[in-house]
Amino acid sequence: MSGKKSIERYDEPAGGWGALRALGEHLIEQDVAIKGATTLLRMNQPLGFDCPGCAWPDPKHTSSFEFCENGGKAVAWEATAKRCTPEFFAAHTVTELGTWSDYQLEMTGRLTHPMAYDQATDRYLPVSWDEAFATIGRHLSALPDPNMAEFYTSGRTSNEAAFLYQLFVREYGTNNFPDCSNMCHEATSVGLPLSLGVGKGTVLLEDFDRTDCIFIFGQNPGTNSPRMMTSLRDASRRGAAIISFNPFRERSLERFQAPRNPIEMATLTSTPISSRLHQVKVGGDLAVLKGLMKVLVEEDERLRSERQIEALDWDFIHGHTDGVEALVADLKATRWEDIERRSGLSRAAIEEAAHIYMKAEKAIVVYGMGITQHRHGAKSVQQLANLCLLKGNIGKDGAGLCPVRGHSNVQGDRTVGVTEIPAAEFLSRLEKRFGFKPPTAHGHNVVTALEAMIQGRARVFISMGGNIVAAIPDWQVTHDAFRRLALSVHVSTKLNRSHIVHGSEALILPCLGRTEIDLQAAGPQCITVEDSMSMVHASTGMNKPASEHLKSEPAIVAGMAHATLGIRSVVDWEIFIADYNLIRDAIEDVFPIFDSYNARIRLAGGFHLTSTARERNWMTASGKANFLPFEGFGDDSDLDDDVLWLTSVRSHDQYNTTLYSLSDRYRGVFGQRDVLFISAEEIEKRGFKPDERVDLVTVSDDGIERVVRNFKLVAHGFPAGCCAAYYPETNPLVPLQAHDPMSFTPSYKGIPIRIMRAFVQVEAV
Numbered sequence: 001m002s003g004k005k006s007i008e009r010y011d012e013p014a015g016g017w018g019a020l021r022a023l024g025e026h027l028i029e030q031d032v033a034i035k036g037a038t039t040l041l042r043m044n045q046p047l048g049f050d051c052p053g054c055a056w057p058d059p060k061h062t063s064s065f066e067f068c069e070n071g072g073k074a075v076a077w078e079a080t081a082k083r084c085t086p087e088f089f090a091a092h093t094v095t096e097l098g099t100w101s102d103y104q105l106e107m108t109g110r111l112t113h114p115m116a117y118d119q120a121t122d123r124y125l126p127v128s129w130d131e132a133f134a135t136i137g138r139h140l141s142a143l144p145d146p147n148m149a150e151f152y153t154s155g156r157t158s159n160e161a162a163f164l165y166q167l168f169v170r171e172y173g174t175n176n177f178p179d180c181s182n183m184c185h186e187a188t189s190v191g192l193p194l195s196l197g198v199g200k201g202t203v204l205l206e207d208f209d210r211t212d213c214i215f216i217f218g219q220n221p222g223t224n225s226p227r228m229m230t231s232l233r234d235a236s237r238r239g240a241a242i243i244s245f246n247p248f249r250e251r252s253l254e255r256f257q258a259p260r261n262p263i264e265m266a267t268l269t270s271t272p273i274s275s276r277l278h279q280v281k282v283g284g285d286l287a288v289l290k291g292l293m294k295v296l297v298e299e300d301e302r303l304r305s306e307r308q309i310e311a312l313d314w315d316f317i318h319g320h321t322d323g324v325e326a327l328v329a330d331l332k333a334t335r336w337e338d339i340e341r342r343s344g345l346s347r348a349a350i351e352e353a354a355h356i357y358m359k360a361e362k363a364i365v366v367y368g369m370g371i372t373q374h375r376h377g378a379k380s381v382q383q384l385a386n387l388c389l390l391k392g393n394i395g396k397d398g399a400g401l402c403p404v405r406g407h408s409n410v411q412g413d414r415t416v417g418v419t420e421i422p423a424a425e426f427l428s429r430l431e432k433r434f435g436f437k438p439p440t441a442h443g444h445n446v447v448t449a450l451e452a453m454i455q456g457r458a459r460v461f462i463s464m465g466g467n468i469v470a471a472i473p474d475w476q477v478t479h480d481a482f483r484r485l486a487l488s489v490h491v492s493t494k495l496n497r498s499h500i501v502h503g504s505e506a507l508i509l510p511c512l513g514r515t516e517i518d519l520q521a522a523g524p525q526c527i528t529v530e531d532s533m534s535m536v537h538a539s540t541g542m543n544k545p546a547s548e549h550l551k552s553e554p555a556i557v558a559g560m561a562h563a564t565l566g567i568r569s570v571v572d573w574e575i576f577i578a579d580y581n582l583i584r585d586a587i588e589d590v591f592p593i594f595d596s597y598n599a600r601i602r603l604a605g606g607f608h609l610t611s612t613a614r615e616r617n618w619m620t621a622s623g624k625a626n627f628l629p630f631e632g633f634g635d636d637s638d639l640d641d642d643v644l645w646l647t648s649v650r651s652h653d654q655y656n657t658t659l660y661s662l663s664d665r666y667r668g669v670f671g672q673r674d675v676l677f678i679s680a681e682e683i684e685k686r687g688f689k690p691d692e693r694v695d696l697v698t699v700s701d702d703g704i705e706r707v708v709r710n711f712k713l714v715a716h717g718f719p720a721g722c723c724a725a726y727y728p729e730t731n732p733l734v735p736l737q738a739h740d741p742m743s744f745t746p747s748y749k750g751i752p753i754r755i756m757r758a759f760v761q762v763e764a765v
């Protein structure tokens, strides 16, 4: 890691030479300069592998190499030459590893052997795959009730592995599927079906080429979906308006230098992205959305009465929707002074944005975690849908709603049945295809799984990827629950916190990554994934596996199933593992939308899973799209003046709990992460000085003290009453009960805190 530690102004645009330089450094650090570079050329190509980074789609998977700094980092992270071997585990007790940072743990490299925790020596020792599977089978069979086991999925898991996983778990007898999506876009999956009849976005990549304006709420494209910058840059150059709402002036929302554009690179110029970037208060989006819609409906009323002109799409509203009257009534009753106070934006700014939206024939509304990770996440998503519906911006060329998904296959995992609330039709098709009766009772999501563990109702935790222990809220409470499990199992590629905070027995099962050759009885296999825009395509690994002892995720599921269900299983697991085409045939049998699955993934670019809302076919109870008003501004009622709203965000150099480095170039932070972004005015108002160190303490009424210590105050252009720090360092501050009641999404982006002068004013080492 480069040793520089500083806070400084970073004036370069997003992308450009800074991105090339950063990726080069990362490749060297991971020891993959040559291999990594050739690996990168195969990413997102017709015959290559799908980027294990984000879920943003590719232009038909047929373009020449599309440079993406963070996609490159994700690949190099997986293709690293470093190895975490049994010798490494022999040299360190787990207690010692508990003192290592997350960065240090993952920097040990790829896991090479299955390992089992040994209490006597406090170390992980190598174990055979058969022994590991037998341990899982023994524990699961011993549980008096299958609902005492939890089966987590992180969204890198392929459709094939995810389908087998849910098949195993349902044959075993539970719907307990806590999923990374529960911490991410669940507000979309739960909120949108009530509005539009579908829990996914309604746009395709080509809509970005035709739209007149793009509104971006709470999403950081330059860091978390950098390939989106190409679409935004093109739209901006075409003259489409781009209006962003974010408490940070994220650099990629300001300007972008396209690494593939020789002129911008040679002349050091860049393209402006947002025509307006509104620094909304943390949690202020509901107020903005109500303000925007208030202008629309009141302007429409005025124009209709004065000039017989419609500002809203009344044909669409009458023909396709229900409930507009209640929405209009609520908006009319909403006062501007409240909107301004809650959003932190002026009426004039909101009016200007609303007029741009009103005049645009086609608009796209993009959003990310800044919307979903709030107590009112699902309702906020519904307000975004309302905004679209008022102008008929759903199911129209160049228009629509665009939730930007997280993990590269988080959407696909859901599509193929990893869900704690399975639809009856899906279960009956599963039963028909496989001949066993799947459980119908709803299972646990992340929050309810954690509650079950805390109360001792769940005893076994199995994790298909991810690093749940670091990703969840309320560490003091939740980590204890992990330590009290009878068994914790993690299918992983790298060592992480979830292996350290473990149950009485614990297993680490190392798996192949997406870049690697997956050789099975019928030959090398491809897997499939679904991106943010519901395009499904194949991905074929090309690299030699990091170790000869790795197994593929589907093979690991089959091993667990075999050891748990034995001969009573009605599934022929071996056949599925020999040839993944057969898994895809089974997926097609259960989910008709995958019609001709194997044939269609062989087409260049794969195929699109149709979104009913895109076709204006509303799969809601009423058969129409629903306007769903939201009274007030959420339950984040006004707190004392000294309370700050903290939002937790990703740095430019991290992938969720994985840190590529300790820097965050675009925000001017180098070599450190224990910082609190806050305005100079707030620092002064509270009697502090920039660079002073403070402790952050959650404001809650449950008597539990939640604190993280020694954060440096970094004066940053940030809205009043708000501050920001990095995830996962701030996760101990989020109370488990602080989640959206509809979607159970933890409110990671709206944490009321107080800051106090730190006892020790020194930097952590």
Ligand SMILES: Nc1nc2c(c(=O)[nH]1)N[C@H]1C(S)=C(S)[C@@H](COP(=O)(O)OP(=O)(O)OC[C@H]3O[C@@H](n4cnc5c(=O)[nH]c(N)nc54)[C@H](O)[C@@H]3O)O[C@H]1N2
Pocket (backbone or CB within 6 Å): 053, 054, 055, 070, 184, 217, 218, 219, 220, 221, 223, 224, 225, 245, 246, 247, 248, 250, 280, 281, 282, 283, 284, 285, 367, 368, 369, 370, 371, 404, 405, 406, 407, 647, 648, 649, 650, 652, 654, 655, 656, 749
């Ligand atoms: N390189 C990289 N790529 C990734 C990931 C990664 O960690 N690294 N993670 C993947 C995953 S799982 C996901 S879910 C996505 C996440 O991608 P994003 O949705 O972009 O997630 P965040 O960076 O957490 O936050 C998004 C933005 O919301 C803003 N924000 C914070 N609070 C608020 C608020 O109250 N209102 C508004 N309007 N904005 C707010 C933040 O300043 C930030 O710019 O990216 C995926 N891609």
Ligand SMILES: Nc1nc2c(c(=O)[nH]1)N[C@H]1C(S)=C(S)[C@@H](COP(=O)(O)OP(=O)(O)OC[C@H]3O[C@@H](n4cnc5c(=O)[nH]c(N)nc54)[C@H](O)[C@@H]3O)O[C@H]1N2
Pocket (backbone or CB within 6 Å): 106, 154, 155, 156, 157, 180, 181, 183, 184, 185, 369, 373, 406, 407, 464, 465, 466, 467, 468, 471, 472, 491, 492, 493, 494, 495, 496, 511, 512, 513, 514, 553, 648, 649, 650, 655, 656, 657, 658, 727, 728, 730, 731, 748
């Ligand atoms: N405070 C706060 N908390 C948050 C968020 C936030 O914005 N703020 N964001 C939330 C969101 S959006 C998400 S999605 C979650 C993320 O939660 P997770 O998905 O659980 O976490 P990751 O950090 O993505 O998991 C990293 C680990 O995945 C394993 N891994 C990587 N690739 C593979 C693979 O191909 N197969 C397998 N089996 N394992 C692999 C590696 O061992 C690595 O250590 O965190 C959530 N937590």
Ligand SMILES: [Mo]
Pocket (backbone or CB within 6 Å): 180, 183, 184, 185, 405, 406, 407
């Ligand atoms: Mo996510």
